[in-house]
Amino acid sequence: MISRLTIFQNLCKKCINNKRYYSNGNNFLKNNTTNIVNRQEDPPKLSLEKDTIYSLASGVGKSGVAVIRVSGSQSKEVLKGLVNKKESEFKPRYATIGTFFHPLTKEAIDKGMFIYFKSPHSFTGEDVVEFHIHGGRAVIHDTLDAISSIGGTRTSQPGEFTKRAFDNGKMDLSEVEGLADLIDSQTHHQRKIAFNQMQGSISRFYYQLREDLIRSSAYMEAYIDFGEDAELDPEIVEQSKNRIIGIRDRIQSHLNDGKRGERLRQGAQVTILGPPNAGKSSLINLLTNRKVSIVSPIPGTTRDIIEAMLDIGGYPVIIGDTAGIRQSSDTIELEGVQMAKERSETSDLSLCVLDASQLIEQQTSNSQLDNELLNIINSNTIFIFNKMDIINESPLKKEIWGRKKLEILDNIVKHVNETRKHIDKVYGKDSIQSVEISCIDNMNIRQLLDYLQKSLENLFECQEQDSPLLTRMRYKEALINCVESLDRYLYFHDSDIVIASEELRSAIKSIGEITHSSNIDDLLDIIFKDFCIGK
């Protein structure tokens, strides 16, 4: 006897067939005559009728080797025009040495290498030819000129090769964004995350979630369409609800990744703060190895936030020097102090620079660390005692400093435990990270960088290895919309199954936006705007 579950599963299959879902290998898609999902209606068509585009794909300027890339239906004609070889010698994906001639003047331009990629097995999905030539300006110029003399060719727009790859279904949106990030990446970890994204780590994750949702939706639709006639057990709908709760929770925990992905893509924010004249600007100059901020003995020199990019152990960091925190009647300085506080509050890490040589002179240990400064300190603050060269010059000063430092640390512990404003645990003296440095002598700068690297490792540490990092706000927004729709689906599930299933469809649409947005043209313009010409 056939069980009810089997009948139901058959009905689901029927439902899927009726509504023309199809699978593209990763993903279930559905014809837009019904209602689910987005514009993934038909398999992509190759854009073979377009102009053939060409441009220098390697960097601008003199170099040993330059690569010129050609893509489009005329690629083979370009090759025939420039290379004195038979068509049978254009073996796809083989590097061949040849002399390149100008088709009009017949003059030899250069001797190099060419590779022919036959559609659809190329980056763009079109016929592609790459010329590897010597990277002199005149060689590049004359080769480009030779290509332009072949009919139906034109120079490419920024990102046009990638756009064609996207149009021809070679890459989805998140993979294109991964490629853009890979080209932009400046540090080891940025490159790693961008490369994984370009290789489809994000796409696979979202395709899987979307496919799971579509399966559950198909069960519900089958129930709505055939449930009563077939006297189906409502328990089956209940089971798909439980699966959807599981998917919702997975998306939510993925959303709670603490901005790690965005930080890694854009750089962690580190703020240098402290009282005036402590050596904040000297420190940023030392860490960046250039003069980004003015250093002077006059307290209150820095007013604005001065930012610089750093690579610390492969992690990108946007470090900011700020105005010294103090009471002032100068409104411009006060504005700077306010900006310093705000930046520190939104920062991932703060470096609180104090002048150790001043601290030992003072009776009260907290005169430099007044309440205004103490209030901004949080658990991600590293204390830096600067100007240790002055202390180290005398054994007496060193001895006084030993006691003073303990007093200061006690004071900080007391203050943060009393206010506990930003702290989620009781602060012990050991939990305060502090380094003694000298910007003049370069003392302990390596140790400071090690501290910073460890803190960044904690910050970027991936607790949930099976889900990729959320690298863009766009993904986050789509996922928030998805979770909201799923919450509404759960709300209506018991009272109105039809509205609930509508919500499920809109959740599926939201998650699909990540890889195939419905605002595709606007989005592509934004993504490709930043691409270089030959990509």
Ligand SMILES: Nc1nc2c(ncn2[C@@H]2O[C@H](COP(=O)(O)OP(=O)(O)OP(=O)(O)O)[C@@H](O)[C@H]2O)c(=O)[nH]1
């Ligand atoms: N002896 C000694 N002097 C230092 C050290 N670091 C900085 N200085 C000096 O301290 C003075 C102030 O340095 P800055 O880097 O401008 O201090 P700042 O904290 O940016 O000061 P504001 O911008 O006014 O808040 C300058 O004269 C520096 O040369 C150090 O490690 N040892």
Ligand SMILES: [Mg+2]
């Ligand atoms: Mg300064």
